[in-house]
Amino acid sequence: MKKINFLIACMIALFVVAGAGICLAQDKVDLNGTWDLDVKADSGQTGAPIFVIKQTGDKLTGTYKGYFGEAPMTGSVKGNTFEMTYTMQGRKTIYKGKVEGNKMSGDIDWDGEEKGKFTGVKK
Secondary structure, eight states, X not given: OHHHHHHHHXXXXXXXXXXXXXXXHHHOOOOOEEEEEEEEETTSOEEOOEEEEEEETTEEEEEEEETTEEEEEEEEEETTEEEEEEEETTEEEEEEEEEETTXXXXXXXXXXXXXXXXXXXXX
């Protein structure tokens, strides 16, 4: 009887560990590549910046290219959420969002002066 209980406990533990591994694997995303974004500020202004992103583990680096020029970008990713930051003309811009497959969306904060939303697709 003790052997059966031990085997059942081991099988339950195995399923719990396997299930946790599957959940973690599903949360991992690949942001590497070029992303075309559509941006809309709360004021109504729109834009179409491009981010070229390199992901190494949970760290992001890359380049922002937009209406006002080009700037280096840094950020991080956790599960399917990410944050990217760049500074241009003394103004810090933060993109926070979620990624699902080859699509992303989220919120933008332009140095606390303006807010907006974005959507994007991977090229």
